[in-house]
Amino acid sequence: MNHPLNMPISNETQEFSLLDKKPLVTYAGDVDLFKSLEATLANSLSSEPAEWCRSYNRGSKSVKVTAEFTPFQNDCLPKEGDWRLLQQPVFHTFWTQCSDMEMYKASLREEIESWLKVLSHHNVLDWMIVLVETYDFRKHNKLLPRTTVLDKIKNDFGAKHADRCLSVINPLRSEMRSGGSWRRLVVNFRLLLLSAYDRLLWNFEEKVRSQRERRTEPDWNFCKYFLLQEELAFVLAMLGVYDEALVQYDELDALFTQFVLNYAVGEVPSWLNKFQGPLDRWHGVSLTQSVDLNLRSAIRNCSISLLDFRCYLYSRQAAMLLLSGKPWEVASRCISFCNNCINELDILEVSCPPGAVACWVWLCCIEVLNTCQKYTDSKVVSACSLYTARLWDCATKKLLELGELCGLLPDQEKSSANLHAVVMLSAGIADSDPSEKLKHALSSKDAFTKEYLELAELAMGTYKHIGRIRSARMIGLDLASFYISMKDLTKAVSFLSSALRTYEEDNWPLLALQCQLKLAKCYKEMDDLEKFARMCASIASSPCLDLTTRTHYFDQMTSLIYNTTDAPWRFPLSDCIQIISAEVVTLEENLAVEAILELDCRLPSQFIVKSIAVSVEQLKTQPDNRGKRNSLIPQENHARSCCEENAFLMKLPIQESFEYQQDGSLGSVSVVCKNQKHHLKRQDSQGGRNKRLVSVPKGDFSQSLILKDPELKPGRNRLVLKSKINCSGTFRLGQVCVEVNNRLELLSTTISPRLYFTAIWKSPSVNLEKSSEGSLLVGVEERVKLVVSTNSQILPENSHVQVICSGGLLIKADDDSKSDFQKEITLPVKSCKPHENLTIPVTLLSQMVQQKDASLTADHTICVILPSCDKPIEIPTSFHYPFIHSISLQSAALRKFINVLITSYTTFPIKFSNPQLKITNDISSTYQVSLTSLNPSSEQTLCNRTNGRKIITFVWELKVVASEPLSEALAPSLQTQFSIDYCVQNEENAESTKKPLNLNFEVSNYRTLFEVELKVEPKPLKANESSESRASEFCRAKTVCQLTVSVMRAASCTCSSLHYEVLADQAFWAVCGERRAGYLSLESSDKFSVTVDVMPLTSGFLPLPIVRLSKYVGDNAARDPRWRVEPFSRGEVYYRNKASQVHVLVPIS
């Protein structure tokens, strides 16, 4: 039996396209008739898709049916075992237009019979007989139609297949009428054709399966099996079912892969050896629709190389994918296809010339990329670029590999071996677009460089476009190396820097270090000393490097910064020193602020720097009160430190939470985290935490905390920075500056979270501290303490405090017992720090003076002048009088007494002794006045108010010995001085000495001029009643009585025109009549009486009404404008009845 797979393909061309292939359909019978209808039929078939309902539960497919018609020939029918499906006619038609029954019986039936016989001989069941009729109007009018030819045909041949015998009205003759029948024909044609394929493929698949089952047999050959199953793919592709065709190829791919994998574990089928031949050509894959027949025949001959076979398979898969409109799938499969092939070459131990595989991979990548670039639809492009980036990347790498092999790198010298390699590699590649490109690239250094840079640019751009920055950076690194070899360091540096940035952002120290090492090398060659020094600092601080290398770079850096004369370099502090924590401490006693910095110095050896400073900026406004404030003056001194807080290690503020139901019973208990939003805040969303600092500007260091000449040891350093703060306000810490020397400053970013402190200026204050409770007393030596609080001020060494007292107050330093009380004193004081209290004990004495008013206190001010304080500090103080005194003139008719009253206001006893009253002025020329003391000679004691005497009275009788006539006007006033010794006996001054008290008074009008006598009597009822009877009666309430006012002259005086006025308490007395006030004259006599009607309003002992006597000044008759009433002074008028009462009985009812 001739094996079908060995049959040569008749087509001699190198390739064929499946798109040109159509299902073959034979025609028999009336050939001319069919020829006339062929074009119409072909058009109608492909006009709309048909549903391909397949047996055995396979999904139905919508298929556009096309057909190629060939005349029926006996030998074109498939023979047993011939599986070249594409060349086989699958459907057979018979055409006739016989309408005559006789003719049918005569020849046509026989003709059909023999046709069907041939078909059935070949087991073909897919046929169709078409009777083409001409529309006959008459025929349709007949009532009983005769048996037609169609009926006969159906009867004879279509017993089981009535749908295979169809009549159709010739569309060419009567287009109008044929529509329905023609459509039926086309639909049936399609269905029958597809069912023919269904049957065919089912049988074929059976065959393929059985072939596959035999794969372990020794004479089984994969190549032959491949071609067999590919026929299936061809048919499916021809029918337009590309996805199923792809499945066939994928199955073949998987099967082959499995064989190769099995080879690795020792299963070696004999056919596989053919694939292991040495590689002599490395044509890239060619992505065309058409089938490469050269390769296919090589498969048939089992003479194909592994790479060629893989290329063929991949190109078929790609063709199916492209036909399905999925170019990105082609790209996505390409990279794994290449990798897989390389892997298989390895497994099968195929010997390949150096560079051959690289060439092949490059060509494949470029071919796929070229194909993808043909698509311009943005959706497709973006779908593709996800995979093309990797392809560009791969192509770039392979080209570099080839360039190195062929000596085309910028720093390579081309050798003959390189030339040989170029020739050898070029010989192995076919003539195609990518191949020409490769040949050109390998032809010269310039062409190679151009091509390489172009590819790398594309790869990088595409990676960036799809957001794969890290991949782009990898290409950047390759490019940097390439540029370094080209001596184009500037470009290399830019690529390395961006890579470094990415690695630092992602915090990959080892990768960052690699970049830094390369960058350092570049900068050194470029003579960019500043950047070189910065790189050295970073490298020296890298934890991923051994100590010797780090020290080497550190030494390089230090030698640079001490030898260069550039302007100062400013590097970010974070390059080599990390701030672990910062803390602000306020030192109140020194008026200073300290910042305690904990720095992690990563440099390999000790680093001597000039200074470390933290800038301090003053805030214009207060920061919000979040406990960040550090007060300089107030005692609350929460030193807040800032260190990185690990969110994972923070204790959550969890609280109990009780939920009560409506009736008040406990519903549920839970724990709740307050402020959970703050704690659950995503930290990674902040992003860029590891951002590399390019440069840090130097802030304002005019105010700063500073530490001079510190030593930074490797590892943790605890440094205390100090500063005096000279003004008040709220401050916050800014950035840290490590000044290494004049050439280098390391600057940090602003310390975060911000640290604040507040400085408050408080001026010194002085307080008066009493030694005991109670108030200070006038006239007593009071020991007090002046307490000076320095606050924000300092008292320097050898300073003096000056104390000045206001008038009436004297002061004496306690330790200075010799000197007397003074108005002001100057005291030496010891030096004092801020916020210290200085106590100065002094004794104060407020002098007892004559009291001008009734106030019980004497107010004084003490002024303290501190040396460093420009303003004197005033302390207002009040002293209480321990007692008050008063003096009065008392009269008893004509006798006069001087009464001195002393009232105590203390809680302790005061002793008085030796009271004396003296007249100090000289009045002896007119008067002789004497004072007679009526006081006891013993000492008198005033005790406190509760248990003892409160008041002491001293009395002197004033006697006037008048030598001159009494008619003289007024007696001259007396100046008297009262003197007494007092001794305060409080707790402090128990043994105090007696102190003299001298008081001056003036005594005037001390002679009685008039006496007034009052008498209240019941009023006589009748005029004739005798006075005896009247006298025995009593005054009764509500009865008018008689008030008799008698005024008598007591001593001679010029004044005789007087005015009287009866003043009665209106509660007791009603004064009646016009004579309640009036004028009286004592010119004629020395006595004058007037009677006034008064009525007592109530009963009982009533005080008598008061009569006020006044004198007239001036002359009424002379119309003197000064004429007026003037009261007498106390002592001039003696009222006899003062404080006397009259008994008033209840009224008679």
Add this chain to the structure above:
Amino acid sequence: MAVCIAVIGKENSPKYISCINPSMELHFQYKVHVSLDVVEEKLQAVSKPIADVTKEQYLGLLYSTEEHKIYGYVTNTKIKFIVVVDSSNTLLRDNEIRMMFRRLHSVYADIVCNPFFIPGEVISSKKFDKTVKSIMYGD
């Protein structure tokens, strides 16, 4: 089985990298770093459909090169596990890769449970080392 295993923190910084051949570590660091691109891409694609309760933590093959295949896995806390296997190791099934990740996740969970371990720090644990080595050697 694997040639390199890496644990990457949620901020994409390496927390642990171990290779069978320590001299290759730098090479693998580059590879693992590049693979983070694909991890991020996949995570973004995953995050789009909302509320997928049973989120697949296994990310599958991230990318392959001639020599290596790189697989990824991400925990709910965005800790990434990267496993690099040799491309020539054709017998390795997807299931076995998943198994490796599951073991890795479990031993990582143990590490995090240690009260002395500060989350976010580089992992240095003998136990972790030992387990990772045993995963790499396929024990």
